[in-house]
Amino acid sequence: xxxxxxxxxxxxxxxxxxxxxxxxxxxxxxxxxxxxxxxxxxxxxxxxxxxxxxxxxxxxxxxxxxxxxxxxxxxxxxxxxxxxxxxxxxxxxxxxxxxxxxxxxxxxxxxxxxxxxxxxxxxxxxxxxxxxxxxxxxxxxxxxxxxxxxxxxxxxxxxxxxxxxxxxxxxxxxxxxxxxxxxxxxxxxxxxxxxxxxxxxxxxxxxxxxxxxxxxxxxxxxxxxxxxxxxxxxxxxxxxxxxxxxxxxxxxxxxxxxxxxxxxxxxxxxxxxxxxxxxxxxxxxxxxxxxxxxxxxxxxxxxxxxxxxxxxxxxxxxxxxxxxxxxxxxxxxxxxxxxxxxxxxxxxxxxxxxxxxxxxxxxxxxxxxxxxxxxxxxxxxxxxxxxxxxxxxxxxxxxxxxxxxxxxxxxxxxxxxxxxxxxxxxxxxxxxxxxxxxxxxxxxxxxxxxxxxxxxxxxxxxxxxxxxxxxxxxxxxxxxx
Numbered sequence: 248x249x250x251x252x253x254x255x256x257x258x259x260x261x262x263x264x265x266x267x268x269x270x271x272x273x274x275x276x277x278x279x280x281x282x283x284x285x286x287x288x289x290x291x292x293x294x295x296x297x298x299x300x301x302x303x304x305x306x307x308x309x310x311x312x313x314x315x316x317x318x319x320x321x322x323x324x325x326x327x328x329x330x331x332x333x334x335x336x337x338x339x340x341x342x343x344x345x346x347x348x349x350x351x352x353x354x355x356x357x358x359x360x361x362x363x364x365x366x367x368x369x370x371x372x373x374x375x376x377x378x379x380x381x382x383x384x385x386x387x388x389x390x391x392x393x394x395x396x397x398x399x400x401x402x403x404x405x406x407x408x409x410x411x412x413x414x415x416x417x418x419x420x421x422x423x424x425x426x427x428x429x430x431x432x433x434x435x436x437x438x439x440x441x442x443x444x445x446x447x448x449x450x451x452x453x454x455x456x457x458x459x460x461x462x463x464x465x466x467x468x469x470x471x472x473x474x475x476x477x478x479x480x481x482x483x484x485x486x487x488x489x490x491x492x493x494x495x496x497x498x499x500x501x502x503x504x505x506x507x508x509x510x511x512x513x514x515x516x517x518x519x520x521x522x523x524x525x526x527x528x529x530x531x532x533x534x535x536x537x538x539x540x541x542x543x544x545x546x547x548x549x550x551x552x553x554x555x556x557x558x559x560x561x562x563x564x565x566x567x568x569x570x571x572x573x574x575x576x577x578x579x580x581x582x583x584x585x586x587x588x589x590x591x592x593x594x595x596x597x598x599x600x601x602x603x604x605x606x607x608x609x610x611x612x613x614x615x616x617x618x619x620x621x622x623x624x625x626x627x628x629x630x631x632x633x634x635x636x637x638x639x640x641x642x643x644x645x646x647x648x649x650x651x652x653x654x655x656x657x658x659x660x661x662x663x664x665x666x667x668x669x670x671x672x673x674x675x676x677x678x679x680x681x682x683x684x685x686x687x688x689x690x691x692x693x694x695x696x697x698x699x700x701x702x703x704x705x706x707x708x709x710x711x712x713x714x715x716x717x718x719x720x721x722x723x724x725x726x727x728x
Contacts, residue, residue, distance in 0.1 A: 302394035311390070312404050315383045315411060316476065319376075319534070332376035334536055334612065335547040336369065337418060339559060341678030344706070346697045348548075348559040348675065351594060361698065361706040365728050371712035373422070377415045378429065384412040385432045403469060406462030410477040413455040414485060414614075420445045421492075421682045424708045424725060441721035449493050456486040466512075473525070475535035475611060480506055480513070484531045484615040487623050492686050500627040503620040506531065513617045515647055519585035522618075523599055523610050529618065533611035544612050545600040548675070550590055557596035561587060564697045566595060568670055570650060581649035582671055597675050618644055618672055619679075626665045629658055637661055644672055662687075703727065 302308045319333045342348040343358035350356045357363050363370060387408035391401045412430075419426045425442040428451055459482035470476035487502035506513060514528045522529055536544075550557045566587070572579035588598040602610050625640035634656070641664060642652045648671075655664040666683060673679040684690035685707050694702045705727025716722045 302390045302396060305396060305400055308391065308394065308396055308400065308404060311387055312407055315380070315387060315408065316535075318383065319380055319411070332373050333534060335544060336373050336376075337677050338544060338675050339547055340369065340373065341422075341681035342559070342675050345678075345681040345684065346562055346564050346694060347680055348565075348597070349562055350558060351556055351560050352558070360701050361694075361703070362701070363706075363710055363728075365710040365713040365716070365724065367710070367712075370709050371714050374419075374712050374715060377419050380415040381412050381429045382432060384408040384415070385430060388412075389432060402462040403464060406459040406479075406482070407477050409455040410459040410463070410482050410485070413452040413459070413489070416448055416452050416455075417485070417489065418678070420448045421678065421685065422709050423711060427722070439721050440719060442723060449489065452489050453486065453493075456482045456489065460486065470535075473535065473611075474530045474533050477532055480509065481532035481615055484620060487620060488615075491623050491627060492682070494630075496627040496630040500624050500631070503624040503627065506617065506620045507624065515617055515621075515643070517647065519581055519647070520601075522616070523613055525609060525611050527613075527616075529616045530611065530613050531615040531617065531620075533613045533615075536612045544675075545602045545610070548597045548600065550596065554591060556590045556592050556594050560590075560594040560596055562697075565670075565674065568667065579650060580671065586674075599675065614677060618647075622665060622669050622672065625668075626662065629661045629665065632658060634658060634661060637665070641665060641668060644668055648672075 302311075319331070339348065340358050343350070343356060344361060349359045353359075357367055385408075388405050391405050391408075394401065416426075416428070425444050426448060427440045428443040428448050429440075430451065459477065460479050463477060463479040463482055465479050466472075467474055467476070467478055469478070483502050483505050487499050487506065490496070490499035490502060512528070513531065516522055516527060516529055521527055548557065548559055566583075569580045569583045586597065586599045587595045589595050600610050600612070621640045621643050625637045625644075627637075628634075628640065629637035638653060638655075638661065641661070645651070645653060645668065653661070653664045655661045666687065666689070669683055670680055681690075684693050690707050691702070691704050694706075705725065708725045710728035711722055711724050716724060
């Protein structure tokens with residue numbers, strides 16, 4: 248059943264979501280990159296096939312799904328690869344909105360200053376990119392369901408499409424709250440699709456991920472044993488995260504445990520500088536951004552040379568969160584030296600990824616990894632009052648970082664300890680910090696203390712882009728905008 252919400256009404260009719268579908272179909276948007284003011288035309292990748300009639304053979308069907316991944320992490324303009332929503336913006340925007348990074352050369356950054364407005368171009372860019380993924384995933388699902396291809400192939404490709412649809416919806420609800428839930432490509436009610444509640448969107452995500460779990464292969468044979476296409480473990484890992492965010496703690500623990508138990512596939516490397524390499528056994532799912540030669544996140548976060556400052560520097564509040572031992576001259580937390588570096592000016596920048604050129608790229612951009620699953624299970628166990636189990640999982644991550652076991656003993660203190668560990672372990676990984684503070688209800692206390700008067704409670708959600716509201720009379724604006 249498709250869900251259509253118009254002032255809380257539902258119907259079984261298929262729907263679309265206004266002119267956004269047309270924007271997606273043309274794959275064109277105005278990318279308002281920082282410091283870049285010209286229009287960037289987004290060309291349709293050659294392996295993104297449009298007609299539902301393409302699903303007549305396995306080669307074209309697989310090419311379409313390959314194209315679905317491609318448009319997520321590769322955008323070209325005039326032959327030059329530029330940063331993308333998935334490659335950069337879903338990390339750098341939220342990192343600036345929270346307390347992870349800032350732009351040293353700017354005092355007017357709308358994300359750092361939490362001064363976004365509905366006409367902020369980059370907000371619309373991210374919105375359109377996420378719905379573009381959903382639209383293309385829906386095309387795959389509908390086309391494969393109508394095809395006569397082998398059941399095995401259909402299950403795999405539909406499973407991947409449902410996984411990617413859930414992943415895009417996950418970011419939408421965490422950035423904007425209530426959003427249109429899109430499960431069809433039909434353009435029939437383009438001006439009336441309203442916002443569905445987060446509960447409804449989460450329910451669809453959970454169903455999509457359950458379907459993907461059962462449909463996807465358990466290995467990475469579909470991507471030549473590279474961990475760059477979703478398998479059943481990727482669906483399980485994302486489902487564990489979704490359950491945690493949805494406060495379904497027993498189920499979050501259950502799903503995270505499935506990943507942790509797969510020791511033949513997933514392990515925590517002891518060397519922190521190997522976590523993000525292509526061959527890392529910690530990776531569950533990653534973007535193959537170097538398929539086109541450009542490591543997007545490295546280009547965004549690393550200085551262009553050893554003699555200049557980074558465009559985004561780590562905030563003093565974040566750096567002060569690393570634990571120190573008063574008896575040692577250096578930081579006790581090994582992640583400080585491994586994952587942050589100093590520029591000549593003394594500013595520190597994120598160095599989880601060390602490649603910022605095509606020739607030197609040895610990394611994939613990791614989206615899901617094993618360390619997060621330990622922290623998901625730790626939090627889920629503590630929420631269920633299994634403090635011993637939670638401490639055990641928390642200390643797995645702390646031990647790898649060269650830290651002593653946690654000193655926290657009460658449930659409240661342990662939840663704060665997990666929050667802190669997630670802040671350090673998962674920093675600048677697809678909005679985790681920003682999302683964590685929102686879902687735990689601590690965002691006003693934490694960011695209010697860090698940012699002072701520039702932070703307001705309504706800043707926790709981004710504004711619905713003016714472009715989208717103008718195209719759809721049933722899209723209401725978030726409070727404060």
